[in-house]
Amino acid sequence: MAHDISKLQNIASQVRRDIVRMVHACQSGHPGGSLGCTDFLVALYFDVMKRKEGFDMKAKGEDAFYLSNGHISPVFYSILAHAGYFDKSELLTFRKLNSRLQGHPTTHEGLPGIRIASGSLGQGLSVAIGHAVGKKLDKDENLIFSLHGDGELQEGQNWEAIMYASHNKVDNLIATIDYNGQQIDGPTSKVLSLGSLKTKFEAFDWKVLEVENGNDLEEILNVLDQAKSLTGKGQPICILLKTGMGHGVDYMMGTHAWHGKAPNDEQLAKALDQLEETLGDY
Amino acid sequence: MKKYTYTESKDTRSGFGAGLAELADKNPDVVALCADLIGSLKMEKFIEKAPERFFQIGIAEANMIGIAAGLAIEGKIPFTGTFANFSTGRVYDQIRQSVAYSDKNVKICASHAGLTLGEDGATHQILEDIGLMKMLPGMTVINTCDYNQTKAATIAIADYEGPVYLRFGRPVIPVFTDENQTFEIGKAWMVNEGKDVTIVATGHLVWEAIKAGEILEAEGIDAEIINIHTIKPLDSEAILKSIKKTGCIVTAEEHNKLGGLGDSVAQLLITEYLAPQEYVAVNDSFGESGTPAELMEKYGLNAESIVEAVKKVMKRK
Numbered sequence: 150m151a152h153d154i155s156k157l158q159n160i161a162s163q164v165r166r167d168i169v170r171m172v173h174a175c176q177s178g179h180p181g182g183s184l185g186c187t188d189f190l191v192a193l194y195f196d197v198m199k200r201k202e203g204f205d206m207k208a209k210g211e212d213a214f215y216l217s218n219g220h221i222s223p224v225f226y227s228i229l230a231h232a233g234y235f236d237k238s239e240l241l242t243f244r245k246l247n248s249r250l251q252g253h254p255t256t257h258e259g260l261p262g263i264r265i266a267s268g269s270l271g272q273g274l275s276v277a278i279g280h281a282v283g284k285k286l287d288k289d290e291n292l293i294f295s296l297h298g299d300g301e302l303q304e305g306q307n308w309e310a311i312m313y314a315s316h317n318k319v320d321n322l323i324a325t326i327d328y329n330g331q332q333i334d335g336p337t338s339k340v341l342s343l344g345s346l347k348t349k350f351e352a353f354d355w356k357v358l359e360v361e362n363g364n365d366l367e368e369i370l371n372v373l374d375q376a377k378s379l380t381g382k383g384q385p386i387c388i389l390l391k392t393g394m395g396h397g398v399d400y401m402m403g404t405h406a407w408h409g410k411a412p413n414d415e416q417l418a419k420a421l422d423q424l425e426e427t428l429g430d431y
Numbered sequence: 432m433k434k435y436t437y438t439e440s441k442d443t444r445s446g447f448g449a450g451l452a453e454l455a456d457k458n459p460d461v462v463a464l465c466a467d468l469i470g471s472l473k474m475e476k477f478i479e480k481a482p483e484r485f486f487q488i489g490i491a492e493a494n495m496i497g498i499a500a501g502l503a504i505e506g507k508i509p510f511t512g513t514f515a516n517f518s519t520g521r522v523y524d525q526i527r528q529s530v531a532y533s534d535k536n537v538k539i540c541a542s543h544a545g546l547t548l549g550e551d552g553a554t555h556q557i558l559e560d561i562g563l564m565k566m567l568p569g570m571t572v573i574n575t576c577d578y579n580q581t582k583a584a585t586i587a588i589a590d591y592e593g594p595v596y597l598r599f600g601r602p603v604i605p606v607f608t609d610e611n612q613t614f615e616i617g618k619a620w621m622v623n624e625g626k627d628v629t630i631v632a633t634g635h636l637v638w639e640a641i642k643a644g645e646i647l648e649a650e651g652i653d654a655e656i657i658n659i660h661t662i663k664p665l666d667s668e669a670i671l672k673s674i675k676k677t678g679c680i681v682t683a684e685e686h687n688k689l690g691g692l693g694d695s696v697a698q699l700l701i702t703e704y705l706a707p708q709e710y711v712a713v714n715d716s717f718g719e720s721g722t723p724a725e726l727m728e729k730y731g732l733n734a735e736s737i738v739e740a741v742k743k744v745m746k747r748k
Contacts, residue, residue: 206504207504207505207506208504213504255532255533256532256533256534257532257533257534264504265500265501265504265529265533265535266528266529266532266533267528268528269524269527269528271493272493272497272524272525272528272529273497274497275493275494275495275496275497275498275500275501275525275529276497276498276500276501276504276529277501278494278497278498278501279497279498279499279500279501279502279503279504279505279509280501280502280504280505281501282486282498282501282502283501283502283504283505283506283507284505286462286483286484286502286505286507287505287506305493306491306493306494306497306525309489309491309493309494310491310494310497310498312489312491313488313489313491313494313498316489
């Protein structure tokens with residue numbers, strides 16, 4: 150399959166501009182993980198996923214995506230706006246009173262593109278599995294994608310879900326782990342080691358794929374193509390996506406310091422200098 | 432005092448099982464999930480009729496709630512089944528975020544609620560679940576009183592769009608409501624009209640209230656007995672109408688007195704119509720092992736306790 154990398158790069162650059170501007174405007178939110186997952190979500194929404202026009206909660210006849218690590222809502226909202234689920238100008242309202250763009254994603258305010266609330270960590274994989282088994286029941290052959298933080302795997306519910314998915318051969322699900330090794334209090338290796346995620350998922354009988362540079366669109370697209378080709382073979386699929394937290398903004402990279410911190414005016418200007426405006430700011 | 436007779440006794444959980452089995456035929460969107468308690472929840476018949484629509488989750492209640500939410504997104508009507516404790520306290524945040532806040536059409540069906548679970552003791556006897564569930568915005572809370580009502584409620588909630596907590600139990604008790612009743616969510620059932628005192632009861636305490644009414648009648652007290660099967664939304668109109676007539680009220684439930692039906696009624700009275708109220712409920716404690724009857728007596732949840740509460744409240748008129 151031919152991929153239009155330059156188109157995706159343009160979107161990614163603009164999404165990164167949106168992210169830093171959004172968290173700057175409300176002086177809160179989570180830029181680090183948002184920037185780190187930008188390339189993956191751009192590839193997913195603008196190349197890989199089968200999507201219909203408009204928003205259908207049930208996602209009949211199309212793929213569906215679940216964001217379990219809801220705190221990276223800035224990237225999710227920007228992606229959804231660029232994908233046409235709502236107007237880009239609404240990004241201005243992020244985290245402000247009466248907004249549909251709550252601090253963490255919710256269906257409760259009726260924002261198109263969102264199927265479940267997330268923020269309290271560790272719940273998204275179960276929901277994604279529920280939708281995946283529902284699709285099987287309805288003989289809908291489209292796929293369910295999900296994204297999870299690596300630190301989020303410290304929540305026990307994930308392991309209930311991981312065990313369930315392999316036992317029940319939920320093979321229409323591609324769950325990606327944002328493997329950036331960082332969480333609020335520091336590196337995951339210091340807070341609570343994850344050990345070898347590959348070995349753990351394999352021990353639970355999942356098919357595991359790895360991406361060494363989770364901010365390289367070509368690598369991401371290759372692994373997603375491979376993952377799709379492995380669906381329907383009796384195993385759930387996990388992608389371990391090694392991303393750099395804060396990727397794209399030099400002073401935010403390689404540290405957990407920008408997990409949940411907003412840039413000031415000067416820092417915003419510095420960030421925007423590094424990110425080309427490609428599709429127009431909101 | 433209206434007479435309620437019965438020819439058989441059954442557990443309310445079997446009413447749930449029968450209702451669910453009927454839904455297997457009636458509604459192709461209904462799916463059922465269970466966390467390793469098929470027999471306890473009486474889900475065998477559903478599984479027999481619609482094996483492809485049943486999901487054995489294993490001992491993993493948090494995952495069960497999440498999977499139910501995902502199935503609801505696909506358009507299914509998921510009924511989850513486990514004990515009341517594991518249906519609520521254990522998974523409060525999963526219900527809060529993935530079901531209630533996410534507006535998912537999930538039916539959380541909880542057996543073995545309250546003290547009457549019996550010998551297993553306090554680890555399994557939740558007395559806080561009504562409170563937990565009624566505090567969630569958008570959650571409907573139902574606690575049925577016998578086999579027939581539980582069956583009718585199970586069938587009715589499938590036609591209602593929105594999250595529901597359906598609470599029932601283990602003990603075998605008289606079947607005294609109409610076999611062919613229509614269950615109306617949020618609509619109180621007038622068990623007996625009376626003029627001296629209002630008794631509102633839910634769940635297993637409804638039969639106890641009927642027995643209490645008979646004892647009171649023999650003593651010349653004419654009790655109005657109302658079954659509140661739906662604690663949220665509460666049928667305020669029915670309660671206010673009754674209390675304006677009788678002037679005092681006793682609430683009876685197999686739940687902690689904090690946060691249950693009694694508190695819902697008290698809130699209504701304090702904002703709408705002041706009148707004395709007495710609680711028949713567990714006095715802010717955990718349960719313990721014992722037979723259901725022993726526990727109901729020790730914790731003051733039987734007909735005698737209701738009679739005592741009626742006499743006390745009538746003096747406060």
